[in-house]
Amino acid sequence: MDQAKFIAMVGGDGEFSYQRMGVLQAHAGRRLEPLMAETVKHMSLPEQGPLHIADFGCSTGRNSISYMNFIVKCITDRYVEAGENNGHVTCVPEMLVSFNELPGNDFNTLSQLLASEAKDAKDLAPSINGADVGRASSYFSAMVGGSFYNRLLPKESIHFAISIFCLHWMSQIPATVTDMSSPLYNEGRSWILGGNPTIAREFAQQSMLDLDNFLDSRAAEMVPGGIVFASFVSRHDAANPENQVNPECRPRFSLGPDFESAWNDLIDDGVITTETRDTFNLPLYARSKEEVEAAIIKCGAFDIQYLQSPVDANLCPEDELTVA
Ligand SMILES: C[S@@+](CC[C@H](N)C(=O)[O-])C[C@H]1O[C@@H](n2cnc3c(N)ncnc32)[C@H](O)[C@@H]1O
Numbered sequence: 001m002d003q004a005k006f007i008a009m010v011g012g013d014g015e016f017s018y019q020r021m022g023v024l025q026a027h028a029g030r031r032l033e034p035l036m037a038e039t040v041k042h043m044s045l046p047e048q049g050p051l052h053i054a055d056f057g058c059s060t061g062r063n064s065i066s067y068m069n070f071i072v073k074c075i076t077d078r079y080v081e082a083g084e085n086n087g088h089v090t091c092v093p094e095m096l097v098s099f100n101e102l103p104g105n106d107f108n109t110l111s112q113l114l115a116s117e118a119k120d121a122k123d124l125a126p127s128i129n130g131a132d133v134g135r136a137s138s139y140f141s142a143m144v145g146g147s148f149y150n151r152l153l154p155k156e157s158i159h160f161a162i163s164i165f166c167l168h169w170m171s172q173i174p175a176t177v178t179d180m181s182s183p184l185y186n187e188g189r190s191w192i193l194g195g196n197p198t199i200a201r202e203f204a205q206q207s208m209l210d211l212d213n214f215l216d217s218r219a220a221e222m223v224p225g226g227i228v229f230a231s232f233v234s235r236h237d238a239a240n241p242e243n244q245v246n247p248e249c250r251p252r253f254s255l256g257p258d259f260e261s262a263w264n265d266l267i268d269d270g271v272i273t274t275e276t277r278d279t280f281n282l283p284l285y286a287r288s289k290e291e292v293e294a295a296i297i298k299c300g301a302f303d304i305q306y307l308q309s310p311v312d313a314n315l316c317p318e319d320e321l322t323v324a
Pocket of ligand 1 (some may be wrong): 007008009022026029056057059060063064081100101102105146148149163164165166169170171235319
């Protein structure tokens with residue numbers, strides 16, 4: 001089934017909305033700030049605007065706006081610093097931020113958050129030599145509905161792209177694993193964690209195709225010298241895709257056994273049939289660092305400045321993989 005038709009984070013700001021539940025991601029995003037700041041230092045600054053930044057997979061926006069504010073602030077600081085060093089008038093180009101999500105996303109919540117950010121920025125923005133700088137939200141914004149596994153923005157238009165906590169989502173579940181007549185039918189399970197290695201390899205194949213599409217699409221959209229900064233869930237064991245999570249971390253990984261036992265409770269209570277459970281599979285795949293590196297080399301459009309898995313960083317292996 002096509003992911004674009006069924007995935008959407010819960011909108012609004014109710015109890016179970018992404019606005020309130022995206023705390024883990026917000027925390028992970030904050031830990032990435034020093035690396036984002038460092039990455040901005042490697043960016044070549046255009047003399048004229050618009051300078052275009054894009055977030056691929058922004059959800060309903062609270063975390064995304066915070067990442068974008070931070071990046072805009074880092075870029076602005078670089079222009080101010082460059083102006084001071086050269087004894088020139090600081091001239092910060094106008095910036096455009098594109099917020100991308102799947103079409104089913106609650107873009108209304110994002111739009112309301114952006115409007116209130118813009119109001120705060122207008123009230124507080126200091127002015128340096130006539131240019132509105134120093135306030136992180138001094139940018140124009142656009143919302144782009146569509147899958148980031150396709151082309152979404154004009155050729156050679158993006159200077160800095162990010163995608164935080166998204167690229168482990170697959171574009172679709174391989175048809176073979178939900179087909180009852182297939183030898184690869186994922187019977188009795190709703191994911192690949194600790195399951196059949198052959199079925200896990202089907203997920204791996206789809207996921208690698210997705211990553212190729214993401215990289216090829218961004219390669220077309222980035223300006224020469226543009227930067228892609230991505231962080232997503234990865235796994236520690238390059239060889240065995242069914243080992244999606246390091247065994248010591250499994251007990252606190254909610255998408256694994258807990259999820260399957262919730263489905264099983266629904267079957268026991270007669271709410272759903274086993275077939276319903278078996279036709280659902282989580283569209284998630286945690287790539288290894290080696291798989292990501294191979295995809296970037298295969299794409300051929302990017303140099304790797306930084307590629308770190310949590311194993312290197314001595315973090316819990318179900319944590320995110322960061323690439324710039
Ligand atoms: C866990 S949320 C992360 C949101 C945000 N980046 C953050 O850090 O809070 C993952 C988001 O990726 C989006 N997503 C998944 N696949 C996508 C695709 N193919 N194209 C665009 N967005 C996608 C989901 O809809 C979801 O909102």
